[in-house]
Each structure stands twice: as structure tokens, then as C-alpha cells.
């Protein structure tokens with residue numbers, strides 16, 4: 363493969379410039395896209411060093427997005443999930459940039475994971491990426507705020523998974539603020555990220571179905587907590603925390619959830635945290651058949667119409683998450 367070779371027959375995916383670390387060897391080639399022709403041009407071959415000079419050259423040319431062939435995605439994900447650790451610890455990178463890398467890398471790994479849910483390699487990479495994101499959320503004060511601003515409102519199971527992780531982790535950090543060391547946040551994050559893993563085997567036509575599902579579709583949809591649990595078991599990834607979140611996140615405080623209709627304290631506290639974040643993200647997201655709710659409308663709707671669904675104490679803490687974020691918070695307070 364020579365630089366400049368026309369490879370328009372290959373398919374590519376975009377990555378952000380910030381996800382490449384200077385002085386690392388890139389185990390995948392990188393391509394640029396020609397602005398007018400749309401053609402992809404080889405910029406650096408596989409296994410070459412990414413140097414400060416190359417970075418500067420790209421910055422000088424105002425290039426923010428570069429491309430990697432889909433056939434090299436394993437190599438890219440392995441690299442990205444490993445390097446996210448250095449990104450979150452980089453003293454020269456600001457919190458906003460870190461949040462972008464964390465969000466985009468995790469989302470892309472999840473997108474791929476949902477396409478191949480039983481690939482234990484991808485599961486491991488998703489876990490690795492989210493572990494360093496946890497470090498970022500717990501120790502960088504601005505991290506949560508920046509991540510909350512980034513949450514994308516498109517409805518895809520993988521963006522939803524990343525959004526739910528951000529909301530639920532931020533909530534857990536508040537709820538457990540006096541006892542952070544008593545909870546394994548890395549494991550918690552894995553659970554939140556994988557809570558809908560079972561949806562990966564449900565046909566997209568049902569997942570993206572506009573409006574109400576018929577009974578057969580709904581019965582299938584309701585199986586996703588059990589399917590998720592099974593995938594974790596089959597891939598030897600299951601443990602008590604993941605199981606609680608994946609299997610119980612649709613249970614309700616009033617006992618009218620699924621799959622087991624357990625209620626109140628029978629529901630694991632981590633699953634109760636996840637349930638709040640899950641519904642909040644679902645109703646603030648664009649769907650083909652309805653407008654998304656704003657943060658204020660969503661919190662108000664949850665308070666007014668879903669009072670029996672959630673843990674009330676957790677809900678009050680959840681609201682505060684947005685109140686503290688003065689830049690994006692709605693001025694009114696739905697719980698006052």
C-alpha cells in the first residue's frame with residue numbers, strides 16, 4: 363500500500379485526532395479524506411510512529427478527523443482502549459478534550475461490540491476503555507460536566523449505553539460520596555455500559571420500531587435482561603455486580619417491572635441507579651415517532667408520572683446532578 367493510493371473500494375471509519383498519542387507506534391494505517399473528491403488517501407502506513415511533527419502537520423492543516431480502514435478495526439480498538447489511560451492522565455490536555463476522546467472512543471467500541479456481542483475481545487476492550495473513563499469521572503472535577511454536555515441524543519443502543527454509564531456513574535458518585543472506596547466503580551461502570559447487552563441479539567426492526575410494540579415484539583424485548591445475563595455467562599464475564607445491573611435494571615420499586623417483578627430493596631441498589639439513568643436517557647433521546655424531552659421536561663415527567671418506578675432518594679440526587687451544572691441546567695426546578 364503506497365501513500366496516495368486510491369483505495370475508495372475500502373470502507374473506513376473516522377477517528378478523532380486526539381485519540382492518537384504522540385510517540386506511539388500506530389498498529390493500523392491512517393488515511394485522510396480528500397475534501398472535494400471524497401477519496402481516502404493513505405497518510406501513514408501501519409506500524410509507523412506517530413510523532414510530534416506529524417501531529418503538528420495535521421493541526422497546521424486543520425485536520426481533526428482521520429480515517430482507519432474497517433478491516434483494521436481490531437488493531438485500532440486495541441490501541442484506543444489502551445491509550446485512553448494516557449489521555450485521561452495527560453496534564454496538557456484540557457478536560458473538554460479528554461471528555462471528547464473518552465466519549466467517542468467508548469461509543470465506537472460499543473458500536474462494534476453490539477455488532478459482535480459474543481466477541482470476548484471486544485467485551486474486554488470495552489471494559490478497559492470504561493475503566494479509565496471511571497478514573498476521569500472520579501478524579502477530574504470538570505469531567506462529569508463535560509461528559510454530560512457531550513451525551514448524544516441519537517438513539518442507538520451503543521450511544522444509549524455510553525450515556526447511561528455517564529449518568530449512572532455521576533449519580534453513583536453523588537449517592538456514595540462519603541464511601542467511594544466501598545464500591546468498585548470500575549465494575550459498576552462495566553455494568554452500566556453493558557446493561558442492554560441483551561438487546562444486541564434482538565432484531566433492529568424491533569429495537570427501532572416506531573410507536574408501540576405488538577405483544578410478540580414486546581415479549582421478545584422483555585427478554586433482553588435475561589439474554590444479556592446469558593451472553594455474560596457464555597463469555598465468562600459475569601459476576602455479582604454485572605448480573606445485578608444487567609438482570610434487574612427494568613425492575614420497578616412498585617414491583618411492576620420485569621423480568622421478576624421484584625420490588626423496593628429486593629432490587630439491587632446498583633440496578634436502581636441504572637434504572638433512573640436508563641429512563642432519563644431514553645426520554646431525552648430523539649426517536650422517529652416523538653420529540654425528545656429537555657432535561658427539565660424529562661425530570662418533571664419522571665417525577666409526575668413515574669413516581670412508583672424509581673428509588674425516590676436516588677431521584678432527588680439525580681436532579682441535583684443537573685442543577686449543579688449551571689451551563690446546561692434548566693432554570694426551573696422540577697422537584698421543588
Ligand SMILES: [Fe+2]
Pocket residue numbers: 557558586611612
Ligand atoms: Fe434495558
Ligand SMILES: [Fe+2]
Pocket residue numbers: 522526557558640
Ligand atoms: Fe437501557
